[in-house]
Amino acid sequence: MKKLSSGLLSLVVLFSLSVAATSVYAQEVGASTVEFPYTGNRTAVWIVAQLHILFAAFILGAPIFVVISEWLGYRKQDPRYDRLAKEVTKVTVILFSMTAVTGGLFIFVLLAAYPQFTTSFINQFYVVFAILYPALFITETILMYAYLYTWDVWKGEKKGRHIVLGVLLNLVCLLILFVINGPTSFMNTPPKAEGVSPQDFIAAATLWDKIANQSWFPLSLHRIDGNVAFGGFITGLIAAYMYMGSKTQEERAYYDWMGFAAIWIAVGGSLLQPFTGLLLAYEMCDYDFSFCPYMMADQLSMFFETQGIMIGLLFLGINYYSWLSVKRIEGADNVRMTILAPIVLIVLLPATMWVMDKFWIPDPMSLAFLLPLVLSPFLFGRFIPKTVSARTVIKIGFIIMLISDAVWLTPAGFVATGTDMPDEMKLPEGWDYLSSMPAKLSAILTLVYVTVVNYVLYNRTIKQGTILWGKIDFAAQFVLIFLAFTSTWIMGLMGAVRSLLKKYFHVYSLVSDLSAESFTPTLSYSVWWITAITVVFIGIVSVAALVALRPSVARVREPEGSPVPIAAK
Amino acid sequence: MGNIFKKLGIGLVVGGALVVVGHSQELPVSFQVLFFIVALIGAIVFMLLDAKPIGTMSGGKSVFAVTAFWILLITVCIAGASLLPQFDPEDEKAKIGKLLDKERKQSAQGKAEELIARAKALDAQVKALEERLKGIGGGQAATATATPPAGDKPSAAAGGGSASGDVMKVGEEQWQLQECYNCHKLRGEGGKKRGPELDNIGSLLTVEEIQQKIEDPKSFMAEGYEKEWQKGIMPNKFKDLMDPKEMQALAAWLGTFKNASVNTPKPIKKN
Numbered sequence: 155m156k157k158l159s160s161g162l163l164s165l166v167v168l169f170s171l172s173v174a175a176t177s178v179y180a181q182e183v184g185a186s187t188v189e190f191p192y193t194g195n196r197t198a199v200w201i202v203a204q205l206h207i208l209f210a211a212f213i214l215g216a217p218i219f220v221v222i223s224e225w226l227g228y229r230k231q232d233p234r235y236d237r238l239a240k241e242v243t244k245v246t247v248i249l250f251s252m253t254a255v256t257g258g259l260f261i262f263v264l265l266a267a268y269p270q271f272t273t274s275f276i277n278q279f280y281v282v283f284a285i286l287y288p289a290l291f292i293t294e295t296i297l298m299y300a301y302l303y304t305w306d307v308w309k310g311e312k313k314g315r316h317i318v319l320g321v322l323l324n325l326v327c328l329l330i331l332f333v334i335n336g337p338t339s340f341m342n343t344p345p346k347a348e349g350v351s352p353q354d355f356i357a358a359a360t361l362w363d364k365i366a367n368q369s370w371f372p373l374s375l376h377r378i379d380g381n382v383a384f385g386g387f388i389t390g391l392i393a394a395y396m397y398m399g400s401k402t403q404e405e406r407a408y409y410d411w412m413g414f415a416a417i418w419i420a421v422g423g424s425l426l427q428p429f430t431g432l433l434l435a436y437e438m439c440d441y442d443f444s445f446c447p448y449m450m451a452d453q454l455s456m457f458f459e460t461q462g463i464m465i466g467l468l469f470l471g472i473n474y475y476s477w478l479s480v481k482r483i484e485g486a487d488n489v490r491m492t493i494l495a496p497i498v499l500i501v502l503l504p505a506t507m508w509v510m511d512k513f514w515i516p517d518p519m520s521l522a523f524l525l526p527l528v529l530s531p532f533l534f535g536r537f538i539p540k541t542v543s544a545r546t547v548i549k550i551g552f553i554i555m556l557i558s559d560a561v562w563l564t565p566a567g568f569v570a571t572g573t574d575m576p577d578e579m580k581l582p583e584g585w586d587y588l589s590s591m592p593a594k595l596s597a598i599l600t601l602v603y604v605t606v607v608n609y610v611l612y613n614r615t616i617k618q619g620t621i622l623w624g625k626i627d628f629a630a631q632f633v634l635i636f637l638a639f640t641s642t643w644i645m646g647l648m649g650a651v652r653s654l655l656k657k658y659f660h661v662y663s664l665v666s667d668l669s670a671e672s673f674t675p676t677l678s679y680s681v682w683w684i685t686a687i688t689v690v691f692i693g694i695v696s697v698a699a700l701v702a703l704r705p706s707v708a709r710v711r712e713p714e715g716s717p718v719p720i721a722a723k
Numbered sequence: 724m725g726n727i728f729k730k731l732g733i734g735l736v737v738g739g740a741l742v743v744v745g746h747s748q749e750l751p752v753s754f755q756v757l758f759f760i761v762a763l764i765g766a767i768v769f770m771l772l773d774a775k776p777i778g779t780m781s782g783g784k785s786v787f788a789v790t791a792f793w794i795l796l797i798t799v800c801i802a803g804a805s806l807l808p809q810f811d812p813e814d815e816k817a818k819i820g821k822l823l824d825k826e827r828k829q830s831a832q833g834k835a836e837e838l839i840a841r842a843k844a845l846d847a848q849v850k851a852l853e854e855r856l857k858g859i860g861g862g863q864a865a866t867a868t869a870t871p872p873a874g875d876k877p878s879a880a881a882g883g884g885s886a887s888g889d890v891m892k893v894g895e896e897q898w899q900l901q902e903c904y905n906c907h908k909l910r911g912e913g914g915k916k917r918g919p920e921l922d923n924i925g926s927l928l929t930v931e932e933i934q935q936k937i938e939d940p941k942s943f944m945a946e947g948y949e950k951e952w953q954k955g956i957m958p959n960k961f962k963d964l965m966d967p968k969e970m971q972a973l974a975a976w977l978g979t980f981k982n983a984s985v986n987t988p989k990p991i992k993k994n
């Protein structure tokens with residue numbers, strides 16, 4: 155209980171601090187007189203905002219699968235799930251306080267760097283910032299501590315009650331996400347109407363109008379599945395550290411399993427990401443088409459090139475992890491798959507590119523071609539006697555992934571902005587299809603499909619063979635670290651992209667950013683900060699994991715702990 | 724070791740083949756480099772797939788290995804992104820400076836009178852120019868003489884004294900600042916097929932009509948852009964980003980483009 159009260163106290167102090175700061179700054183309306191040393195004002199805001207969203211993403215994403223895991227443990231009577239859930243919750247609670255700290259810091263830095271805008275923005279969303287958000291946040295604090303501290307009390311008969319509490323916690327988390335994404339998305343796509351000036355429209359708009367702006371829902375969707383994936387990857391990182399630090403084979407077996415479970419969840423979320431991400435981009439471009447060239451062709455085009463590289467590597471990493479996992483399954487060599495699978499893998503990319511060229515997205519014809527194609531191995535596979543070994547299918551999958559990556563990474567030209575691209579830098583005619591949206595989409599679809607096929611195979615192998623828990627190639631732990639790094643880094647990159655999309659405005663086309671820093675920074679500069687933020691974040695997570703999980707290592711070694719059989723399935 | 728050399732060899736061969744094909748197809752060098760790098764990444768991926776498992780490391784050794792791995796990741800990320808072409812913020816700063824100039828001054832206050840005075844002067848210039856344009860127009864809008872040759876400064880073709888020259892400058896500047904060129908080709912520059920080429924717009928619309936189109940993009944719709952998603956491409960925001968004088972100047976400047984050899988689609992009046 156001591157932790158709970160000190161947590162609450164620090165929250166209240168932070169909140170009153172920020173309110174006090176609001177009123178102080180509100181009096182001296184005008185340009186900021188504060189200049190953050192070394193970083194400058196914009197980058198100072200950037201750093202705390204990004205750190206804050208990283209912690210927030212974890213504490214919103216983790217509870218989703220914690221409850222699922224707790225429920226699975228209850229249903230299957232497998233203590234590993236319950237242990238996973240509890241350990242992640244312990245880390246979540248520590249990171250929760252980091253969320254509060256960075257959140258308070260965020261408001262503080264914002265007020266110092268952009269006093270005029272911040273005060274007016276808070277006024278714009280007064281009910282959200284003064285009532286809804288604090289109330290939800292305090293509710294979440296109480297629920298989260300209650301959830302952790304009732305863990306060992308509400309078990310056995312009362313487990314159901316504990317799970318309900320977890321579900322409640324998740325509902326509040328989701329509500330927070332939707333509420334705070336209102337002001338965030340508002341800055342990108344403030345609601346507007348034809349025939350009315352934006353200023354007049356906003357003055358007359360209700361709070362709901364402002365929250366339910368065009369990019370609000372897609373942003374929230376993309377963040378929900380992003381957060382689940384992110385929570386999974388970070389849990390994988392924790393599992394890797396704990397595996398490396400394990401002293402006994404039992405511990406190793408458990409943390410090997412934890413990494414496996416975490417990546418399962420992360421992959422589930424990641425496979426949805428391209429679709430919700432495209433929906434988000436689509437709504438943004440629909441709101442103002444000039445976002446589209448700014449992102450994909452002009453100032454931010456190389457940011458997207460970088461996103462392509464990193465997501466390509468992320469998918470390679472995910473599949474490499476499942477390859478290593480399959481390798482330590484006894485009997486994996488006997489698993490075979492219909493020959494239709496590698497055939498579809500090979501034709502999918504060119505076929506999709508052709509279909510997307512003929513029938514662009516909203517056209518149902520594209521689905522009429524592609525759905526039967528991608529489903530055929532699963533529907534008709536059993537009727538075809540010829541089969542291929544799992545290893546061969548996975549290796550073909552890797553080649554296809556590399557080709558898809560190459561397509562995804564082919565821009566119209568390697569230039570910083572496409573507005574004045576010299577002809578000699580452009581893809582020559584006949585090849586320019588490779589740089590078009592349909593080609594990119596085909597490439598992402600293929601990456602997703604290869605991953606799905608690999609996971610189907612992986613699942614089949616698990617069913618037919620015996621997993622030697624704790625015997626995974628040690629290299630897999632480095633893959634887990636790599637995945638956590640990459641996904642955090644991508645979040646940093648895309649967060650920067652979303653924020654930069656506002657161009658020289660605080661609120662797009664409504665409130666200009668009159669400071670001297672409203673230009674698009676270079677990719678190199680951005681990447682330095684994104685990397686630094688990632689390192690700080692992962693550093694803090696690592697410390698939190700060590701602090702939270704060390705004692706449990708000791709406890710589990712006592713006889714009452716639940717030893718995991720090495721070859722358990 | 725055999726594994727590494729074999730995969731490296733295959734990677735180099737595949738990469739080399741891609742470079743040769745790319746070269747023969749006249750792909751720019753940067754693309755050849757891209758494909759070569761992907762081939763090498765492929766080689767690394769396959770080395771890893773077939774690599775012998777690493778044994779469990781001791782605590783101290785794994786801390787060292789993880790640290791080294793981190794340093795490698797950080798270096799690759801920063802170096803990789805820094806090697807890509809970088810957009811020069813100076814290009815944008817000057818533009819943003821001009822766009823925000825007014826607001827900055829306003830927020831600094833005290834400059835309001837000066838602004839009004841300048842606006843009035845500009846207004847007078849526009850009026851004068853409109854008179855002159857009407858004079859030139861006279862039914863033979865699309866004649867060769869009124870057509871500014873591609874690449875030429877249209878203000879020169881439109882002629883006129885320093886007053887209209889100023890308006891023309893403001894107009895052209897707005898074209899640059901509002902980034903119309905992102906969607907429209909003009910004088911053979913910009914475009915990318917998002918919107919129509921505008922070199923003949925002066926023969927199809929009057930200056931007032933062009934201004935109407937900028938103010939409310941739904942007022943006229945170019946022929947051939949009837950698909951639902953195309954109708955919303957031209958942003959409906961310029962009236963909020965430019966003041967009326969600037970919009971007039973931009974319209975007046977565009978009105979001088981009467982190059983009949985360019986196939987600017989016909990605008991159709993909507994409302």
Ligand code: HEM
Nearest residue numbers: 207211377380424427428431432435465644645648649652
């Ligand atoms: C496998 C593919 C993808 C992954 C793994 C991914 C991952 C992520 C993650 C983790 C975030 C941060 C979410 C948050 O801050 O809560 C994000 C944000 C974003 N993504 Fe994606 N994404 C993917 C595909 C896409 C695509 C295809 C697009 C559009 C072309 C896109 C556009 C964006 C944008 C604009 C943001 C900014 C939202 C923000 O403010 O955080 N994403 N993405």
